[in-house]
Amino acid sequence: MLKTDHPNLVLINFKEPDASGHANNWNAYLKGIKDTDAYAWEIWKLIKSDPFYKDNTTLFVTNDHGRHLDGVKDGFVNHGNCACEGCQHINLYAYGPDFKKNLIVKDTYYQKDVAATTAKLLDLQMPHSEGKSIDVLFKKAK
Numbered sequence: 001m002l003k004t005d006h007p008n009l010v011l012i013n014f015k016e017p018d019a020s021g022h023a024n025n026w027n028a029y030l031k032g033i034k035d036t037d038a039y040a041w042e043i044w045k046l047i048k049s050d051p052f053y054k055d056n057t058t059l060f061v062t063n064d065h066g067r068h069l070d071g072v073k074d075g076f077v078n079h080g081n082c083a084c085e086g087c088q089h090i091n092l093y094a095y096g097p098d099f100k101k102n103l104i105v106k107d108t109y110y111q112k113d114v115a116a117t118t119a120k121l122l123d124l125q126m127p128h129s130e131g132k133s134i135d136v137l138f139k140k141a142k
């Protein structure tokens, strides 16, 4: 689909490692992390090599939620409405021609800010969104 249909926007939601975490299967959980990392790497390589995507495509890799830290409730098995750092903190990898390279941002942002940043990249208006574009990522003001 990515190679043939060339969509303008794609959201891919990976089943792992969440599913194996909930199954309390540590080995499968670790495998899910490695496999999903490899899938993201394949997507990145496709973006770099496909003439349609090359030099004009943004890639965000993030998680839709965190996970309990060890010693918090049932640890890696679950997540939820929880104040632990594992549940409160997710990561975002942002790659694309509009973004600075090798920048590490430690400021606090929220998932809604990824949507606002995506809207900015696509010149879409989201008047009812409370998200703010993560402008520090951009090479120049957009």
Ligand SMILES: [Zn+2]
Pocket: 018, 022, 079
């Ligand atoms: Zn879950």
Ligand SMILES: [Zn+2]
Pocket: 067, 068, 069, 072, 079, 080, 082, 083, 084, 085, 086, 087, 088
């Ligand atoms: Zn937690």
